[in-house]
Amino acid sequence: MNRNTIYDLFLKPLFFRLSPENAHQLSHGLLELGDKIPFFFPTLQALTTYESSRLESKVLGLSFKNPLGMAAGFDKTGELYPFLSRLGFGHVEIGTVTGEAQAGNPQPRLFRYPKVNALINRMGFNNPGAEQMARTLHSQKKSIIRGINAGKTKLVNIEYSAKDYAKSFHLLQKYSDYGVINISSPNTPGLRSLQTRETYKKLINDIKSELGEDFKIPILVKFAPDLTETELIDNLEETVNLNLSGVILTNTTLDKSSLGIDNPEEGGLSGRPLKEKANHFTKIAFQHLKGKLPIIGVGGIESGKDALERIQSGASLVQIYTGYIYKGPFLPYDICKTIDDYLKSNNKTSISEIIGEKV
Numbered sequence: 315m316n317r318n319t320i321y322d323l324f325l326k327p328l329f330f331r332l333s334p335e336n337a338h339q340l341s342h343g344l345l346e347l348g349d350k351i352p353f354f355f356p357t358l359q360a361l362t363t364y365e366s367s368r369l370e371s372k373v374l375g376l377s378f379k380n381p382l383g384m385a386a387g388f389d390k391t392g393e394l395y396p397f398l399s400r401l402g403f404g405h406v407e408i409g410t411v412t413g414e415a416q417a418g419n420p421q422p423r424l425f426r427y428p429k430v431n432a433l434i435n436r437m438g439f440n441n442p443g444a445e446q447m448a449r450t451l452h453s454q455k456k457s458i459i460r461g462i463n464a465g466k467t468k469l470v471n472i473e474y475s476a477k478d479y480a481k482s483f484h485l486l487q488k489y490s491d492y493g494v495i496n497i498s499s500p501n502t503p504g505l506r507s508l509q510t511r512e513t514y515k516k517l518i519n520d521i522k523s524e525l526g527e528d529f530k531i532p533i534l535v536k537f538a539p540d541l542t543e544t545e546l547i548d549n550l551e552e553t554v555n556l557n558l559s560g561v562i563l564t565n566t567t568l569d570k571s572s573l574g575i576d577n578p579e580e581g582g583l584s585g586r587p588l589k590e591k592a593n594h595f596t597k598i599a600f601q602h603l604k605g606k607l608p609i610i611g612v613g614g615i616e617s618g619k620d621a622l623e624r625i626q627s628g629a630s631l632v633q634i635y636t637g638y639i640y641k642g643p644f645l646p647y648d649i650c651k652t653i654d655d656y657l658k659s660n661n662k663t664s665i666s667e668i669i670g671e672k673v
């Protein structure tokens with residue numbers, strides 16, 4: 315029996331019998347329990363982790379042991395980082411955290427579409443707030459690269475967004491290797507309007523002046539796949555001008571036409587139906603950025619082949635969320651091995667040699 319069969323036959327049917335949020339809670343509980351059982355985690359870590367010096371890279375001035383990260387939204391509190399950091403990832407992006415704690419939207423707010431390995435969510439940034447997250451992270455040992463993804467508190471007026479983002483970054487920078495300004499989640503009213511070129515420029519300048527000179531970690535921005543190509547290119551240009559450190563492409567999409575169903579749930583769509591769009595955006599960004607900024611590619615990656623394609627489209631790093639739900643905990647091993655096999659068989663010594671090679 316191979317490792318993926320264990321997930322497909324035993325764990326996935328159990329998780330998929332529960333509501334998606336209860337399944338998430340259960341997996342958290344199982345990880346906590348497993349951590350108390352001798353040999354459980356070392357064994358799981360060995361089964362999920364693939365190591366190779368070819369996969370190591372320096373991006374954002376940071377050393378990543380492999381190019382795969384857990385995308386924002388899976389660990390909204392920071393409490394899962396100690397587990398995820400031992401499950402084959404090279405980095406974990408926690409959050410979205412907001413300046414103030416908030417409950418998010420009423421449940422149900424997360425829905426599976428298993429025929430196409432997709433999810434729709436309208437979580438609405440449920441999170442404990444930056445102060446509580448700082449306490450959580452303070453009690454942890456940091457191992458692999460940890461990013462902090464920050465959003466805007468729903469009750470904070472859009473004009474005061476910069477202060478809210480800056481509050482999270484101030485409180486959390488000492489626990490983070492990089493920060494992300496999330497202006498692309500579809501479930502906070504008005505948030506995506508911050509992607510409009512002039513508003514975007516003002517927001518970033520305001521956040522920067524709130525943060526001051528002492529703020530040192532690289533800051534990236536995460537965009538939506540629902541921008542037009544012109545809007546994307548405008549924003550990329552602005553991102554370079556504003557001296558930000560990189561871009562994350564993409565968040566979930568509001569375009570649910572590819573699901574081919576009447577009345578899909580409200581919220582953002584992720585997983586397989588997002589793959590082509592996110593890959594296309596990565597290619598466009600790579601062509602326009604010309605190496606000036608790194609791209610983190612996310613959206614619909616559910617196999618080693620998908621991850622390799624995203625890197626060849628221009629991503630320096632990739633992330634997964636929905637694919638992890640459908641394919642299970644051994645996906646990081648499969649992704650890293652596929653990329654490494656490709657590098658090996660093409661006589662390449664590092665990931666950097668293949669970034670954007672198919673653009």
Ligand SMILES: Cc1cc2nc3c(=O)[nH]c(=O)nc-3n(C[C@H](O)[C@H](O)[C@H](O)COP(=O)(O)O)c2cc1C
Nearest residue numbers: 385386387410435564565584585613614634635636
């Ligand atoms: C349930 C759920 C919650 C998410 N929450 C966040 C979030 O809080 N912040 C964020 O930037 N992205 C969030 N995302 C978006 C993911 O980080 C990712 O950009 C998107 O799902 C596309 O990747 P995927 O197809 O691999 O899931 C969330 C996605 C899902 C499915």
